[in-house]
Amino acid sequence: MKDKNPELMEKVISLAKGRGFIYPGSLVYGGLAGSFDYGPMGVLLKENLKKVWLQMFRDERDDMYGLDAAIIMNPKVWEASGHVAGFADPLESGEKFNVMFQTSVGAGESAVTSYLRPETAQGIFVNFKNIIDSHHPKLPFGIAQIGKAFRNEISPRDFIFRQREFEQMEVEYFIREKDWEKSFEEWRNKMKDFAKAVGIEEVYELEVGDGDRAHYSKRTIDFEFDYPFGRKELWGLAYRTDFDLSAHSASSTVDLSYFDEETGERFVPHVIEPSLGVDRTILAILLSAYREDDLGGESRMYLKLPKEIAPLKAAVFPLLKNKPELVKKAKEIRAKLQKEFNQWIAWDDNGNIGKRYRRQDEIGTPYCITIDFDTLGENPELLDTVTVRDRDTGEQKRVKIEDLKEAIK
Ligand code: ATP
DSSP: OGGGOTTHHHHHHHHHHHTTSEEETTGGGTOOTTOEEEOHHHHHHHHHHHHHHHIIIIITSSSEEEEOOOSBOOHHHHHHTTHHHHOEEEOTTSOEEEOSOEEEESSGGGOEEEEBOSOSHHHHHTTHHHHHHHHOOOSSEEEEEEEEEEOOOSSOBTTTTBOSEEEEEEEEEEEOGGGHHHHHHHHHHHHHHHHHHTTOOOOEEEEOOGGGSOTTOSEEEEEEEEETTEEEEEEEEEEEETHHHHHHHHHHOOOOOEEOTTTOOEEOOEEEEEEEEHHHHHHHHHHHHEEEEEETTEEEEEEOOOTTTSSOSEEEEESOTTOHHHHHHHHHHHHHHHHHHTSOOEEOOSSOHHHHHHHHHHHTOSEEEEEOTTTTTSSGGGTTEEEEEETTTOOEEEEEGGGHHHHTO
């Protein structure tokens, strides 16, 4: 288990910075608490993670709709949702402190106070009617959205676990009230499947008690993860009842009910909400993937990331960088793979092959492909073959160039 490694958190933070996953925000000015920037490897990892989420939560189903709502909304949204009155954490003084970031919209006397959204969910609720009117979905159906959220956390901490600016992947799934338990179970299983798919070692479910749930929720499960700083929330799953649509109907006076053409009933749908933080997921993935072992008598560190989310699918190496025929062939192979996989394939011609393997291991690249003299036909039997080396086992096998795509798929 990872928590046997007492320095794991420091090692992951250092790796994240050193290998271009995540940097402290505004570092040249000494940083800014709760703010982080994703570097080249972090961007790729994050994009791949979102792809898997979109695939599992939106695209492989036929009852889901996408959305990309604005970050700054009419402030009445946050009054109706209860955030203006209640989205607060206590200060040490005991005073209440609302964690929404205020901003001023417009100029001079016409300026109004609004907020950077503290959750993406409300953008979905205020678009419920738009999606009904434009797409006429039948219940049950859901709306999925990925986007930034902002909370002026009193004490941001633990790397990207508690930030002031972070990203959420949220679904609001609209149902008939009688179906809530069934739907809750369905999304609960989906979240567990997702944890497995992205390589999170283990999630623990915590049934949130009556006094501890948010004002809108009749049932909440926190999915927790064993971070080195303790078992803490990774994601949440909530049954939000009809609270939000009813609140926005009452406040806006726009009817946000649903009309069932078959039964002739009109009612406000209830909602199940799987809410997943992108950044906490990335932290859990990095902590789960971090490995140290001995390979061929040498100690090494590697990231055992699932292939689907590793930043790079493969790296291509010419055995020697001063042999133009090797470099030419390696470039051809790399270009071919980039085209076939429609993504960036790494290139490294610097130093000995062992060092190049280590560099790719540290960022979790599943396969390294080496082009050597046999590729060019020095041994005629091996003409047009390359070595493919596996990140986890270190094993190498000889593969025909024409079979490479299949071998690393
Ligand atoms: P916590 O109790 O840890 O503050 P929360 O219960 O307020 O979290 P939710 O409002 O349920 O969190 O938000 C949904 C998800 O968004 C969380 O499960 C988490 O993954 C993510 N999240 C919330 N706050 C932050 C934050 N400050 N930094 C990074 N991710 C966050």
